[in-house]
Amino acid sequence: MSNDSQPSRQSPTGAQLLDAIRFLTILPVPDSDRAPEPDWLTRAMTFFPIVGVGIGVISAMVLLLGNSLFGHGLAALLAVAASVIITGAMHEDGLADTFDSFGGGWSVARRLEIMKDSRLGTYGGLALGLDVALRATALAQLPLWAALAALVACHAAARATPGFVKRKLAYAGEISAMKVSYAEEPMRKDERVLVLITVALAALPLLLVSPVALIAGLGFGAALAATIATWAKRLLGGYTGDVLGATEQMFEIGFLLGVAAVLAS
Template identity: 35%
Template sequence: MTPGHGTASAIQREWQAFWLALGFLTRIPMVMRIDYSQSLMNQSSVYFPLVGLLLGALYAGLFSLLALAWGPLVCLLLVLVFHLWITGAFHEDGLADSIDALGGGYTVEARLRIMKDRRVGTYGSVALILALALKAALLMAVEPVWLALLVTPCAARLTPLLLMRAMVYVTDPDKSKSRPVASSFPAVRLVIAASFVLLVCVILAPWHLFLVPLTVIAVGAVALCWGLNLRHTLGGYTGDALGASVVFTELILLLGLAI
């Protein structure tokens, strides 16, 4: 294999990894053929923050467009509806399942069994309602709103990568949809993802002077606190727990931005 062919092959694989990440996290259809494999899915994880940034751009753009006709609250609620649709409520589903499991299970086996149940219980329902209500309320308090809509989806998708790197996967891998992103996550790709998030925050810092430290605190605090809780209650992480970490990070970051 010539060096040029090897470089082209590597670029093609990264391009496929990006589209795989986009298809995994959203309802946006993949416009190219993907040579799917578990290693490619592992490789795609580094693009989670980039997918988050693209989603954030859609949210900010939609809000600006809707603001031409309606007030802020109506616009934000419509943006949240769009978010739930385009992501398939992927992370919110993880939040509800995680809270149901940790609230209703008293052993690791019971918690994992509850987490796999498609039904949503009281704990999960309450957590989901409160999370969405708090998100809407915080977005109403943030200025400028477009900045929060743009940066939070990007920054929040770094937290699962930290958890994947630091912890072990505990759900039956043959039955879990998150198995492809649970097997391995190289440190170098984590550094790349973290650098990308920080670069985005630095570029946007003129609109909020404390954006960079707030992002570091939000991602670090959720990764540490949620990670320690998962280690204690499950012995590791699950795909649902990763989704919950995204929601938690968004809320913590919004709390900081809304001060």
């Protein structure tokens, strides 16, 4: 007798992809039929760049539509706004909290306390304003097809950074269930390889436009992300969830600035 009333069980890969979409975006996804495992977020990080590709494609579609309606400058701002909306400003929140913490705290304990405060301070507000302005302005400097390719590559590559940062740094936040989910279990070698393959495929359109621009984007992005990670190690002793969000945002800024440095029209 058929048991159609029972929900179909998701494969581990499918469940991890849904976890990544659920964690990184506000997009509706089916509920998981699996009990959450302690390392669920680390396993989901394997699929962060894939979700980044989707975010980049949506942002690129907004850029393309906005360009036909309003011109390139406003379209670039709308494309950035689209990514903010899709992700629920998750990474931007981490960036603001990180800069408020680093700028306003005089001890590790105080910096961690500021980082947990939901209020937006001067340093965080300035960081957010410059973040959006730099990304939108850099994007507006690019020829349309280069901008579309850069968006997809940027969002995929930026979402690979948290997994690599947490592999290099110790966890500095409070011990909690969430901490166990991504701090105690590193990404496996096969997962890191899949992340790199995804980023490489996402970067292929930009590679065809300009290999030099792609290299510049990756170099600038990695440099800014590494700066935040180094800063976090010195001021906190390691990373937190907010720091991971900040490194993602700094990579986006650096990537677009690097591409614009080569291809700005």
